[in-house]
Amino acid sequence: MTIRFPTSTAGSLPKPAWLAQPETLWSPWKLEGDALVEAKRDALLLSLHEQVAAGVDIVSDGEQTRQHFVTTFIEHLDGVDFESRKTVKIRNRYDASVPTVRAAVARKESVFVEDARFLRAHTTQPIKWALPGPMTMIDTLYDDHYKSREKLAWEFAKILNQEARELEAAGVDIIQFDEPAFNVFSDEVNDWGIAALEKAIEGLKCETAVHICYGYGIKANTDWKKTLGSEWRQYEAVFPKLQASNIDLISLECHNSRVPIELLALIRGKKVMVGAIDVATDEIETPEVVAETLRRALQYVDAAYLYPCTNCGMAPLRRDVARAKLRALSAGAEIVRSEV
Numbered sequence: 592m593t594i595r596f597p598t599s600t601a602g603s604l605p606k607p608a609w610l611a612q613p614e615t616l617w618s619p620w621k622l623e624g625d626a627l628v629e630a631k632r633d634a635l636l637l638s639l640h641e642q643v644a645a646g647v648d649i650v651s652d653g654e655q656t657r658q659h660f661v662t663t664f665i666e667h668l669d670g671v672d673f674e675s676r677k678t679v680k681i682r683n684r685y686d687a688s689v690p691t692v693r694a695a696v697a698r699k700e701s702v703f704v705e706d707a708r709f710l711r712a713h714t715t716q717p718i719k720w721a722l723p724g725p726m727t728m729i730d731t732l733y734d735d736h737y738k739s740r741e742k743l744a745w746e747f748a749k750i751l752n753q754e755a756r757e758l759e760a761a762g763v764d765i766i767q768f769d770e771p772a773f774n775v776f777s778d779e780v781n782d783w784g785i786a787a788l789e790k791a792i793e794g795l796k797c798e799t800a801v802h803i804c805y806g807y808g809i810k811a812n813t814d815w816k817k818t819l820g821s822e823w824r825q826y827e828a829v830f831p832k833l834q835a836s837n838i839d840l841i842s843l844e845c846h847n848s849r850v851p852i853e854l855l856a857l858i859r860g861k862k863v864m865v866g867a868i869d870v871a872t873d874e875i876e877t878p879e880v881v882a883e884t885l886r887r888a889l890q891y892v893d894a895a896y897l898y899p900c901t902n903c904g905m906a907p908l909r910r911d912v913a914r915a916k917l918r919a920l921s922a923g924a925e926i927v928r929s930e931v
């Protein structure tokens with residue numbers, strides 16, 4: 592990346608009200624058939640335009656064509672039965688009705704490759720594409736076939752690798768795997784989670800990232816955060832192994848979190864997407880507040896490796912709030928550029 596402190600988002604951005612119910616996760620589409628296909632593409636272009644207008648350097652599709660960051664990917668796979676739903680506790684935290692794995696999982700077609708080509712055709716800026724990580728995928732399903740979290744994660748990793756290779760060929764610069772589950776199941780992360788992630792990136796020449804956060808700003812997550820005490824040290828358990836992994840970038844929640852910033856020393860040598868925008872509040876960060884978060888991170892991250900970012904996806908936020916937060920992110924990065 593030639594630009595210093597390139598800004599980006601964790602992935603999702605709010606959808607227009609004509610496409611899906613705003614401020615809602617798993618929001619149903621308001622259109623169907625060809626009209627929906629066209630509307631998703633229109634929203635993708637609009638989202639790109641808004642990122643560019645806000646000064647975001649590494650752009651994304653804003654996840655405008657997905658209902659949910661995990662479910663939409665799984666919908667395209669064989670072996671998963673969406674008719675047979677079970678209620679499970681996602682990330683040990685909140686109940687959700689999820690589909691059941693009934694047979695061997697397989698990718699019958701590309702999932703996002705056409706969308707990625709479409710985005711690539713409309714911008715010359717670097718693009719980042721988010722996929723769910725293997726561990727977060729298995730945590731959003733009921734498994735009635737493999738009966739092993741590790742085995743199912745491994746199968747998903749192989750599928751994600753097929754998708755990622757096609758995204759790379761479509762011109763994606765950074766492929767990101769969303770692994771909020773890494774903050775919850777640290778023993779499994781160290782036993783097989785990072786190995787599964789490395790399987791998912793096997794053979795890729797583009798850059799790869801893992802996004803590990805404390806979740807969207809929904810009530811179940813903010814309630815959970817209240818139980819985590821004065822210092823959030825979840826990252827500490829997984830950072831040493833991540834530091835030794837082949838992943839290029841690590842995307843983290845920093846601003847307004849109780850993560851001790853010195854934990855970043857444990858991933859020295861990795862590029863770090865520093866979350867400087869809180870997605871759990873409508874309050875707009877000032878550029879100075881963003882700059883202060885970046886300065887704190889700079890104590891532990893080399894300037895060339897610091898990528899200002901949002902804490903998590905912004906899908907559940909109001910559009911005007913998300914726009915203002917992106918502008919604050921750019922302005923905060925600009926302050927720090929002028930200092931270093």
Ligand SMILES: [Zn+2]
Pocket residue numbers: 601771802803804805806807902903904
């Ligand atoms: Zn997140």
